[in-house]
Amino acid sequence: MAEQEMTEEQVKALQEKLKKMSPEELKEFQKQQCIFCKIAAGQVASKKIYEDDRCIAILDINPANPGHVLLMPKEHYAIMPMMPEELLGHLARIAKGLSHVLLNSLKTEGTNIFIANGTAAGQRSQHFMIHIIPRKENDKVGIEIVSGKFDEKKINEAAKAISDRISGKELAKAETKEEKKAEENRKEKEEAEEKGEEEKKEETKKEIGLDDIARLFK
């Protein structure tokens, strides 16, 4: 979609309008703006290869490889966490089927299933989708997961933070917050000695909710 230039006043008016909208109205508004909703509704032409009552699969017009498929729900969801479990399960099943078709029909040697949540992860559309990309040996498609070099301590801390979050220990965090702060301070000092930049990153970390992520796509 070509973005039309708006005057500052128009932008302000739009922002005000968005603020006043109820979640339902907002969803409807996003839908109206979303190219993939139009494709799903058949209002915009696409190379559709699969469709059922809940989802649609089309060919990516700028594929990583010939046969690059985009699978998406017909209903508008900006990001994955907003989707109901049942629908996500359905997409998983269809993604598996599509991957199988790519292997069979195009004689590919493998597939990548790729999901991006948030612009930082490379999500470019405001409509949740699963990429299914056919792969061949040495095709030079740049989806490579390269191990980085990190301090083992850092790796373990991240892993612990995630498992704490999952096991609900997060709730009991309030008590240990002070301890953590002390620890963080110590860490920051250490990092500052090594790199000044690292510290900045720590500071810019803010609490980010799902709504904030979704908001990126308005």
Place this chain on the structure above:
Amino acid sequence: MTDCYFCEILKGKVKAHKIYEDENTVVIAHPEPAVPGHLLIFPKTHHTIFELMPDSEAEHLFNLANKMSMAVFEALHAKGTNMIVQNGAAAGQEIPHFAMHIIPRNENDGLELLWEPRQLNEEEMSTVELKLKEGCKNIGKIPVPEKKAEAKKTEAKEEKKEPGKAEKKRENYLIKQLERMP
């Protein structure tokens, strides 16, 4: 399977930082992560590739991946997550046991996971479209055994019908013959 890294972890022969475990699935911290917080989700049953996984396991794994991704967002204050399956050696799969990567992302984190977009001509696109459309007709129809039973039933019905059809044909033939008579 003895040589499978994930199966070894399940057996407790190889140490791993387990994040979560349920009846069917395990989540571990990647031992050599792309960034800290990089997770691996895999089914407990040894399936080499996605296609060999039962639907129910695939559904569960995707939903669990979604929850893990949310935990990554919240616990690490990540600005995004990537979920990647490397299905087959050509797609970068290194361990012959299906797994999904969950990678926390931040702006300018230095990770390069995106592809170079290509432009195909109309003919190439249409050829691929036709091939895939044909293949997609079978999605969701292959592994259901009940439907096969139904198919057999209908076949049986058709066989029963056939003698009837033959009779009708004969009747028609006779009628036609009658009509031809002067």
